[in-house]
Structures are given as C-alpha cells and as structure tokens.
Amino acid sequence: MAAFSAVELYALLKLRVDVFVVEQACVYPELDGKDEDARHLRLLIDGETAAYARLWQPENGAPRIGRVLVSPKHRGR
Template identity: 70%
Template sequence: MTASPAYTVDVRRLEAFSAVDLYAMLKMRVDVFVVEQSCPYPELDGRDPDCQHLRLLDGKDLLACARLWRPVADAHPRIGRVAVSPDHRGKRLGEALMREAITACERLYPNEAIALSAQSHLMHFYEAFGFSPTSEEYLEDGIPHVDMLRPPSPGNA
C-alpha cells in the first residue's frame, strides 16, 4: 500500500485564484475530463463562479481538485469535478481528496446530506465514503453515471 504524500488543502472561491493557479486547475480538469476520457463536453459550464474550489497542493504543485457547491437553496450541496493529476496517480490522492471534500462540505453546509454524480465505474469508490446510489444509471456526455447521496455525518447532523 502506497502512503499518501504530504499535501496542503486550499479551499477558495474562483475570484480568489491568481490567473496562474486558475489556469493550472482548469487545465488539469480539461486534461482529465475532456482529453484523457475523450469526452468533448462543456467543461467550463458557467457554474464555477458559484462554487468553492478545493485543491490539494504540494507546494505550488497541483495534485488534485474538486468543486463544492449548492446548485439552488433547496438542493443538497454537491461535490463535483473530482480530479487527480495524471502525474500524481497511484498515491491514494483520490481518497485524500474525497475525505477533504466531505470535510469541507460539512464545514460549509453543516447538517446537510452531500450529493454527487458518479461515473458508474467509480460507484464502489464513493460507496466507501458513505454515498449510496439514488438513481438508475444514465448517460451524461456519453459516460454512464449514477446519482449518489451521503447522509450527514452523525457528529455533523
């Protein structure tokens, strides 16, 4: 089992990023979701300004990122755009990223269930963090997905 590298956690709104840091995060998301997955879709979907963006960093090096947001006042907070840099895979950063994203959501949106739309092949990965499927499988941008929900943590409910 490979140990997780040391990292720092950074959570901020879009307007708080430097141009260089914003470019690095958006480039990584495009590299993972559009290029690597051969999935031409609108990565820049207009939602980023309404989100908190979580990054795992090793110094200035971007290891992983996720988007945290509440789409509308009566909807569950969501974790999305979960991505680990291809240069840093195999270091258990996916697990670290999800732990940090859940912690940040619980801080930002206490006593709330957390939603996400999981690529179907990753459903068991998210189940390990307490998420359960809430939909049948569906295609999103040509990739099978399933909606999932995690109830509030007992200490956070």
C-alpha cells in the same frame, strides 16, 4: 476565502480540461457556469495541484461534489 491568481486559474482549468475532456473524452462542457458560485478545494504538492474538487449547491437541491480529479503525475500515491 482566497482567490486564484490568473496563473493558478489557468493551471487549474488546463488540468481539468486535460483530465476530463482529453483523457476521459467527456462530452459535457467543462466550463459550465457553476465555478463562480462553487468552493474549490485543491491539494498542492510542491506548489502544484495534485488533486482538486469542486463543491457547490444548486438553488433547488442538495449540495454537490464534482470535478473530482487527481493529477496523472500524482496518481497511485
């Protein structure tokens, strides 16, 4: 499993904040402490994140899929 570079991590977190906090006005914390134990899936187009999802499994529960997004630039494709 490859780690994100600092630049990739910043771009990904910025996209998540832009979509979930700004665009969708979600009231929950975007940085929720679950990212370190999660699998992160990205669809890259020309080196840019076009889509993203986070997969994780709580200690007591079924696996979860969350933080699913498509970049505004790549929607409708």
